[in-house]
Amino acid sequence: MPAPEIGLAVVDPRRLPALSALPVLRAGDIAEFLGDDAALETLPADAAASHLYFGSEFCEHLFPDEAALERAIELSGKLGLSLVLATPAANDALVAKIGQAAAILPEGAEILVNDWGVARFLRRAYPRLPLVAGRQLAKMIKDPRVPSAAWLKPYPGSYGTPGHRRLLERLGIGRIELDVPPFATPDLYSVDGIDLSVCLPYAYVAKGRICKIGSLRRELPEKFAPGRSCHRECLGVVEVGAAASSAGLVSSARGNSTFYRHDAAMAALVRDMVAQGRVTRLVFSGV
Amino acid sequence: MKVTAPISRIDEIPTLAAAGADELYCGVVPKEWIARFNTGAVNRRYFGNLGDLEELRRAVELAHHSAARLFMVLNAQSYGGGYQDALVELAGRFRDFGGDAVIVADIALIAELRERLPDLAIHVSSVAGCRNSAGIGLYRELGVKRVILPRDVTLDEVGAMAQAADGVEIEAFVLNDGCVFEEGSCHSIHLPAKQGGPICVDNRAFVYRDGRGGQISARTARKLRDNDADYQRWLWYRFGCGFSTTAEGHPFGPCGLCAISRLEAMGVASIKIAGREGASERKLKSVEMVRAVVDRVHGGSPHREAAAFAVGIRNTEEHCRAGFMCYYPEVRWQ
Numbered sequence: 001m002p003a004p005e006i007g008l009a010v011v012d013p014r015r016l017p018a019l020s021a022l023p024v025l026r027a028g029d030i031a032e033f034l035g036d037d038a039a040l041e042t043l044p045a046d047a048a049a050s051h052l053y054f055g056s057e058f059c060e061h062l063f064p065d066e067a068a069l070e071r072a073i074e075l076s077g078k079l080g081l082s083l084v085l086a087t088p089a090a091n092d093a094l095v096a097k098i099g100q101a102a103a104i105l106p107e108g109a110e111i112l113v114n115d116w117g118v119a120r121f122l123r124r125a126y127p128r129l130p131l132v133a134g135r136q137l138a139k140m141i142k143d144p145r146v147p148s149a150a151w152l153k154p155y156p157g158s159y160g161t162p163g164h165r166r167l168l169e170r171l172g173i174g175r176i177e178l179d180v181p182p183f184a185t186p187d188l189y190s191v192d193g194i195d196l197s198v199c200l201p202y203a204y205v206a207k208g209r210i211c212k213i214g215s216l217r218r219e220l221p222e223k224f225a226p227g228r229s230c231h232r233e234c235l236g237v238v239e240v241g242a243a244a245s246s247a248g249l250v251s252s253a254r255g256n257s258t259f260y261r262h263d264a265a266m267a268a269l270v271r272d273m274v275a276q277g278r279v280t281r282l283v284f285s286g287v
Numbered sequence: 288m289k290v291t292a293p294i295s296r297i298d299e300i301p302t303l304a305a306a307g308a309d310e311l312y313c314g315v316v317p318k319e320w321i322a323r324f325n326t327g328a329v330n331r332r333y334f335g336n337l338g339d340l341e342e343l344r345r346a347v348e349l350a351h352h353s354a355a356r357l358f359m360v361l362n363a364q365s366y367g368g369g370y371q372d373a374l375v376e377l378a379g380r381f382r383d384f385g386g387d388a389v390i391v392a393d394i395a396l397i398a399e400l401r402e403r404l405p406d407l408a409i410h411v412s413s414v415a416g417c418r419n420s421a422g423i424g425l426y427r428e429l430g431v432k433r434v435i436l437p438r439d440v441t442l443d444e445v446g447a448m449a450q451a452a453d454g455v456e457i458e459a460f461v462l463n464d465g466c467v468f469e470e471g472s473c474h475s476i477h478l479p480a481k482q483g484g485p486i487c488v489d490n491r492a493f494v495y496r497d498g499r500g501g502q503i504s505a506r507t508a509r510k511l512r513d514n515d516a517d518y519q520r521w522l523w524y525r526f527g528c529g530f531s532t533t534a535e536g537h538p539f540g541p542c543g544l545c546a547i548s549r550l551e552a553m554g555v556a557s558i559k560i561a562g563r564e565g566a567s568e569r570k571l572k573s574v575e576m577v578r579a580v581v582d583r584v585h586g587g588s589p590h591r592e593a594a595a596f597a598v599g600i601r602n603t604e605e606h607c608r609a610g611f612m613c614y615y616p617e618v619r620w621q
Contacts, residue, residue, distance in 0.1 A: 012498075035499070058472075089472070091440070092419050092447045116394060117422025136472060139365035139393070143475035145483045151476060154328030158365030163395025181474075205486075208469025209439040212518045216510060221610040221619070223514075224521045226439035235498060237511070242492040246482060251491065258486075287500075 004274050006043070007051035007084065007197070008033065009285035012235045013068035016054075016075055025049040025079050034286040039201040042271055043282075052076040053283060055086035057114050057134050058206040058257045060094050061214065061230050063087065069101055073109075083109040089136060090118050091227070102126045112177065113137070119171045133168065133176040135199060140188070142181040142205050144249040144260040149183035157188045168194060177283065179203040180266040182247045189278045197281035198270050202259045211256040213237060238287055254287060288550070289557035290581055291358075291458060292574050295335035297346045299567050304353035306571055307578025310557060311350055312358040312390060315343045315381075320373065329377070330360045331392075331414060331470070335564035340380055347384040356387040360563075362412040364470075365393045375403050382407040388432060391415075392470075401430040408432040413460070413559075416471015418444070420451035427455050435559060437471050438464055442546060442615050446553045456556035460614050462573050464561030465525040465541040489522060524611035533601050536572045538565075543614035544597035545607070547580045548590045576600050594618055 008030050010016060015033075022029055028045035031037045054072040056062035064072065069085070076083040085105060087098050095118060102111060102122060111129055113119040114136035122131060139158035146152065158164055159176060168176070175195040178188065180203055189196060214230035215223035222228055234255030241250040241260075249260040262270070273279040292308035294300055300311060314336040316327045327333050337343050343359070350357035359381045361374055378389050378400055389407060391397050392414035400409055410433040411417055411426050417434050426434055433456035436445060440459075449457045467487040468475060475486040484490075495511055497503050503511070523529060527540030543550070543558070550558060558581075560573045580597045588596065598607045610616045 089416060089418055091444045092421075092451075095419050095421055115416075115418065115422065116425055117417065117419040120425040121419075121421035139474070141474060141476050143478070143486060145478055145486065146476065147478075147482055151478075154324075154326045155363055155365060156367035158393065158395070161366075161368045161371060161395045161399075163371070163399045167395055167398065205468075205474045206472040207467060207487075208437075208472045210467060210469075212514065213511075215517070216514045220517060221608075221616070223517055224611065225613075225616050227441040227444065237503060237507070238496050238498060238500070239491075239493040240496045240500070242494055252493065253491075258491075287498075 003047070004279060005050040005281040006030070006047060007053050007281060007283040008049055009053035009086065009199070009283055010072075011056050011062055013064055013071065016071050019079065020075055022079060025052070025081060030284055034284065036201070036286065039284055049081060051084050051281070051283070052079065052081040053084040053086050053112065056088055057086050057112065057136060058088055058204065059211070059234070059255055060088050060090060060209070062232060063094060063097060064101070066100070066104075069104065073104070073106055077106065084112050084132065085109065086112045086134070087114060087118055089115040095121050098122070099125055102129055105129065116171075119173060123172050127172070130175070131171065131173045132197070133173045135177050135179050135204065136206060138176060138178050140181055142179055142203055144182060144203075144205070144247065144251040144258070145245040146182055147246045149185070152181070152183055159191045160187070165191075165193065175281070180262055180270060182249060182266070184266060184269055186269070186273065189273045195281070196279050197283055198273065198279045199283045199285065200270060201262050201267070202285065202287065203262065204257050204259045206257045208256065213255060252287065259287065288547075288555060288581060288584070290560070290574060290577050291557045292560045292570060293563040293565070294346070294570070295337070295563050296567065297337070297342055297349055299570060300346060300349045300355070301353050302567070302571055303574050304350065304355040306574040307581070308355060308574045310356045310358065312360055312563075313337055313343070313346055314360045314563060315340070315377075317377065320377070323373065324370070328363065331362045332563055343381060344384045347381070347386050351385065358388045358390050358410060359386055360390045360412070361396065362390050362392045362414050364414055366396060371396065371399055375399060378407060379404055390435065394429070397426070397429050397431060410435060410458070413437045414470040416469065420448050423448055423452055423455055427453060432456060433458055433556065436460070437469055438541070438614065439469055442549055442617055445550065445555065449553045449555055457554070458557040458559050459543070459550055459555050460541070460561065461543040461547065461558035461577055462560045463527070463538065463540050463565070465527060467522065467525060488526070521611045524606070524609065528606065528612070532569070532572070533603065536568055537576055537601050538569050538573055539601070539603070539606060539612065541614055542612050544576060544580050544600065545594035545618045546615035547577070547597065548584045548588065548593035549618065551584050
């Protein structure tokens with residue numbers, strides 16, 4: 001099969017040092033880093049990673065500060081990886097921070113955007129930076145509980161229309177990233193004229209700004225309100241699902257996002273899409 | 288500042304307009320659509336829609352007769368390519384009936400409608416999740432008239448976006464919509480109750496583990512349990528306090544009445560009452576509450592006075608004090 005690019009996504013800056021002793025980042029190293037041999041079983045252990053993703057696609061409070069970003073820049077340079085700065089939906093204050101971060105990104109870095117406004121801002125302010133449209137912009141039903149493919153039919157993936165492709169061109173977006181939802185079919189990954197990444201081995205459904213665990217250390221009146229800072233409690237605690245859905249998927253949650261591991265059919269679809277050359281980058285992450 | 292309210296039946300139009308709604312919005316699921324696509328998914332709601340195009344035509348007529356404007360929702364997060372022509376055709380019929388604007392979330396559909404129906408006003412749905420001034424700028428370039436902000440924004444954020452809107456009208460939530468999942472982020476679906484219902488009720492069974500899958504300490508577990516209890520209480524408020532009302536029929540649930548004065552001062556063009564699928568009485572009482580506060584504000588009441596009046600309408604200050612029923616809890620904190 002054609003060799004895809006390989007990315008490792010890291011959200012928690014405290015995990016970066018675990019990679020710093022490596023001379024290069026190979027698939028086997030990613031499996032060890034994630035503590036998940038099965039996630040990369042389809043790749044040769046010596047396949048080399050090409051990209052380091054850093055930051056959160058789902059939460060405004062996990063956007064890295066300058067020091068953490070500088071460590072990620074240094075690490076990606078040392079490992080010979082292209083850095084991809086992940087960004088979530090943003091208010092005006094975060095858009096400004098994203099702009100400051102964009103200004104220090106090295107040549108070859110990309111920004112993963114999950115907000116059309118952020119994309120427009122970056123295209124105008126930093127036209128040199130390649131943009132990747134993230135999973136939050138790829139509208140589709142990813143509910144782990146759907147009992148059959150029929151539930152997905154009314155709202156198919158959003159990138160199937162010419163209008164979306166024109167929008168991506170207008171914003172200078174050359175790559176899109178997709179999840180693998182239950183009952184996904186190859187047509188979801190038939191997007192002409194644009195590079196395609198798939199995130200694995202988990203699919204995510206983000207709730208939004210209200211975060212239960214992010215309110216853990218807040219006093220009662222200020223809990224569960226938008227825009228309040230948190231102590232990033234989600235980096236240390238996960239809600240592990242106790243039961244499978246009718247589709248056989250066990251959904252867990254971290255912070256404001258629900259996630260579930262791909263089943264055998266979903267993993268097989270990814271392999272097929274890579275083999276056919278439709279998916280050209282695989283982005284691996286832990287829970 | 289306009290009061291914008293939902294309808295699901297045309298007999299609600301004169302009643303809500305008389306109660307103070309300046310603008311109304313509706314969905315429609317034409318029989319021809321179901322026959323053609325074998326689905327009722329014309330917008331984000333399967334229920335609470337007008338049943339055919341003749342009803343839609345009469346709704347426009349009745350709204351205008353009642354001195355109100357009528358908008359139609361085409362607000363699914365996205366539609367596949369097979370639906371685009373039918374959506375433009377439906378929007379064109381609405382325009383021909385005299386409809387005032389369509390409410391759209393799918394950014395590609397917005398561009399398509401602007402190109403093919405340039406004289407039809409477009410409002411960006413809250414489902415689009417536009418949360419910053421740059422986003423409003425993008426939608427301005429696409430030729431929209433209004434952006435409806437998502438539900439979970441702060442007043443400071445509303446103010447910043449309103450200031451940068453540069454001719455685009457801003458609409459903000461004021462009553463009734465309370466899902467846990469923000470529509471612009473959510474990729475789930477409302478299933479029948481026996482298959483789990485809406486995912487947003489958050490009733491999934493789970494156990495807490497540390498980031499590596501290990502056990503958490505007893506102390507942390509205790510804190511998490513307490514936080515979960517608070518969260519369950521918040522969920523009760525988020526879902527309309529069990530969809531309850533005062534003895535006078537005023538609905539509880541997510542509310543921004545005390546922020547109306549501030550929203551007006553920021554230049555917000557309209558405030559949105561959610562709940563197309565709700566009962567007619569709930570919609571009527573909602574409009575009455577919002578109109579009463581807006582009239583106070585338009586009459587010159589200062590912020591604090593208008594907020595105190597708003598809190599007094601339901602005569603249940605304990606709910607307001609809890610802070611969990613608020614779209615804009617910072618009003619109470621300030």
